[in-house]
Amino acid sequence: xxxxxxxxxxxxxxxxxxxxxxxxxxxxxxxxxxxxxxxxxxxxxxxxxxxxxxxxxxxxxxxxxxxxxxxxxxxxxxxxxxxxxxxxxxxxxxxxxxxxxxxxxxxxxxxxxxxxxxxxxxxxxxxxxxxxxxxxxxxxxxxxxxxxxxxxxxxxxxxxxxxxxxxxxxxxxxxxxxxxxxxxxxxxxxxxxxxxxxxxxxxxxxxxxxxxxxxxxxxxxxxxxxxxx
Amino acid sequence: xxxxxxxxxxxxxxxxxxxxxxxxxxxxxxxxxxxxxxxxxxxxxxxxxxxxxxxxxxxxxxxxxxxxxxxxxxxxxxxxxxxxxxxxxxxxxxxxxxxxxxxxxxxxxxxxxxxxxxxxxxxxxxxxxxxxxxxxxxxxxxxx
Numbered sequence: 001x002x003x004x005x006x007x008x009x010x011x012x013x014x015x016x017x018x019x020x021x022x023x024x025x026x027x028x029x030x031x032x033x034x035x036x037x038x039x040x041x042x043x044x045x046x047x048x049x050x051x052x053x054x055x056x057x058x059x060x061x062x063x064x065x066x067x068x069x070x071x072x073x074x075x076x077x078x079x080x081x082x083x084x085x086x087x088x089x090x091x092x093x094x095x096x097x098x099x100x101x102x103x104x105x106x107x108x109x110x111x112x113x114x115x116x117x118x119x120x121x122x123x124x125x126x127x128x129x130x131x132x133x134x135x136x137x138x139x140x141x142x143x144x145x146x147x148x149x150x151x152x153x154x155x156x157x158x159x160x161x162x163x164x165x166x167x168x169x170x171x172x173x174x175x176x177x178x179x180x181x182x183x184x185x186x187x188x189x190x191x192x193x194x195x196x197x198x199x200x201x202x203x204x205x206x207x208x209x210x211x212x213x214x215x216x217x218x219x220x221x222x223x224x225x226x227x228x229x
Numbered sequence: 230x231x232x233x234x235x236x237x238x239x240x241x242x243x244x245x246x247x248x249x250x251x252x253x254x255x256x257x258x259x260x261x262x263x264x265x266x267x268x269x270x271x272x273x274x275x276x277x278x279x280x281x282x283x284x285x286x287x288x289x290x291x292x293x294x295x296x297x298x299x300x301x302x303x304x305x306x307x308x309x310x311x312x313x314x315x316x317x318x319x320x321x322x323x324x325x326x327x328x329x330x331x332x333x334x335x336x337x338x339x340x341x342x343x344x345x346x347x348x349x350x351x352x353x354x355x356x357x358x359x360x361x362x363x364x365x366x367x368x369x370x371x372x373x
Contacts, residue, residue, distance in 0.1 A: 007230070008303070011237075011303075013232045014238065015237065015238060015241065018238060018242060019241065020242075022241070022242070022245035022248075023245075025245070025249075025251065026245065026248060026249060029249065030252065098314065106274070108339065109339065109340055109341055111267070143285050
């Protein structure tokens, strides 16, 4: 068998260098400790949704229930959560007139929505969903453009007083990926196409809301008792 | 010969780019070196699968095939033949068509541009150009 010509030898040498570089870079990526990411293409198991119908705030006997479909990385959801929800809580939820149900609806164009939703779900495991939920929304401008939002959520978890060992285990296992996807699919079935979307008595309200509009809506559905302000 | 060599080198580079995206997709790599987050938006969208198969895996198989054909076309017995360049051109054209469809999805449906996908698009177009040049340089098939 004849030896390859000099040009071919040089070509195979370059090919070898490219192969070694490529394999080396892939090997380096594989050896790095994996940053948590929450997949969307999960198979939803019955256990993901068993007994879970969203995160609820307010009295079981409240006459009106509003379900909010929201995305942690959506700017309108952030504005609503940080500016309107405190008033809604004081005016309607605490007096027992309204029960609020929060459901995850992570939009595909937001890369960290699922990670944020999962971080909040892991906080829920330790009974701290709402503090974590509020912290994530408050910090949206910090983590939305970060290269490693997971590290920022972990910091929030620490600030919120979570057991970080349990939190890390929950995040790495992607324990609630199916639950998040189930919330998303439920929203799609209900006709949700954008966030935030509110569902009241089976009817969808899409767009921007303020606490006054929500108060008027609750008033129309369950008028205040005589003498109440 | 130089064009066939170039096509082989570019195909091998594309193979590594696709493998990187596929390893991310199957969860072996935590985050993509992307900077904007758009890569993850694209890779986790419903369009990251085509006919039930991961698009990144289609890329791995496609570039592996292009690489194999380019290497075959360099073998001394085939170096002067035109049909390996024709085969390379046909496969690269299919790759460019599929890439055009994916780029359209990124621009008009997903509204996010993944830099790695742009890199892969540039690679597959360069393979097609090199294959066309290799085809032009090869002698016409002789009449029987």
